Amino acid sequence: MLTVHAPGDLALSPDGRTAYVVDRTDGVVRALDTADGRERLPADAPFTDALTADHGGTRLFAFSRSAGAVTEIDPRSMAVVTRISADDPVAVAVAPDDSRAYVASGRGGSLTIIELASGSAVVRPVGALPSDVVAAGGHVYVALAADRRIAVLSPDGVETGEVRLPTSAVTRDNPVRLGVTPDESTLLALDPVRSELYVIDPRSSQLLSTLGAAAGESTLRMSADGARAYVVATTAGEIAVIDVRRRVQVATVPLGCGPGGIAEASDGRALVATCPAQDTVVVTAR
The missing domain is CATH 2.130.10.10 (YVTN repeat-like/Quinoprotein amine dehydrogenase)
Structure with a gap:
């Protein structure tokens, strides 16, 4: 400790x-x-x-x-x-080869792409209320809370596709958190307000599974190899361990805080x- x-x-x-x-x-x-x-x-x-x-x-x-x-x-x-x-930076992701950093701007509705070798930066509009960004393989994924979608971008910030998330009258603007496996076979999206974790095939945009999540959960982390996802239950004082390939919760780690x-x-x-x-x-x- x-x-x-x-x-x-x-x-x-x-x-x-x-x-x-x-x-x-x-x-x-x-x-x-x-x-x-x-x-x-x-x-x-x-x-x-x-x-x-x-x-x-x-x-x-x-x-x-x-x-x-x-x-x-x-x-x-x-x-x-x-x-x-950066205008209201809500998340930062780094490209797998460490060549670029991607900064999502909540109020600005944009993504700042920083070339880490030179320090040069370019700002790309991506949509309303970005809440998270992750990068893997040849794509960058930006969660857009206002539209309940995930924009799929090329490494230089050009949108090449999208993933639509389940929506209802009460879920608009929820800050969605993202995780992605290194091989881009699985994309995870956590809605902490709706208490749901979505398992998605980003290549087809198909929703593969929806897992329940305890109320108050707001953080999603992936293991380096993408085999496990960790969902933080801030109110329950525990961490849910998700087997990404099997799409099930396999353990709960109590923290006592x-x-x-x-x-x-x-x-x-x-x-x-x-x-x-x-x-x-x-x-x-x-």
């Missing part, structure tokens, strides 16, 4: 030895050794809502809706590399979760 003031979201290094945790009290991102809790110098990133790490462990992105910015951090030195202005963020170790043997009310970060064996 590690100690952090009011911890929020977190991300793990590729080897699982370092947890990068949002300290919401002090306005920094902390780097903690998951084995002994030792900490390196924190990075200044006030009002951070969530973290996204690249696949190679060379970049960490902290985004803040209130500050209207995405902060790029070097995870080795914990130094701030740059701050990128309302988690603020979760991540799976690269070897799949442990889950790391933050407990904001207890000022702790918990490492739980799977």
Whole structure:
């Protein structure tokens, strides 16, 4: 168990030895050794809502809706590399080859595509109320809450298709969360208000299955290999483990707290979760 003031979201290094945790009290991102809790110098990133790490462990992105910015951090030195202005950034995804970062803008209805080698950026309109973005294979997927659909884009941000989600009079504008397997065979969409997890074939846009989700669930995470999905039940103090191929919930991991963020170790043997009310970060064996 590690100690952090009011911890929020977190991300793990590729080897699982370092947890990068949002300290919401002090306005920094902390780097903690998951084995002994030792900490390196924190990075200044006030009002951070969530973290996204690249696949190679060379970049960490902290985004803040209130500050209207995405902060790029070097995870080795914990130094701030740059701050990128963005209108209401709600999510960041990194391309599988770490060549680009994609920033979804909620109020702006746009996707900012950043070339990580040069730092150049282009803004593409995508639709009303983006709530999440993920990237895998040769596509980028953007959840559009106002239209209850997922826009399917090429790597340079051109829309090539869409997936329509179940809708009703009470589900419009719900902030949908996304997950996708590395081979793009399965796309997951979590509606935390409707308490449903949709399993979709993105190639055909077919809805394969709908799973129930406990009320209050708002976070969806995938294992690196895409075999498992984790759904955080913030009110129930537990994590639902989903077998993606079988499309069923196979386990429930109790935490004893309302988690603020979760991540799976690269070897799949442990889950790391933050407990904001207890000022702790918990490492739980799977």
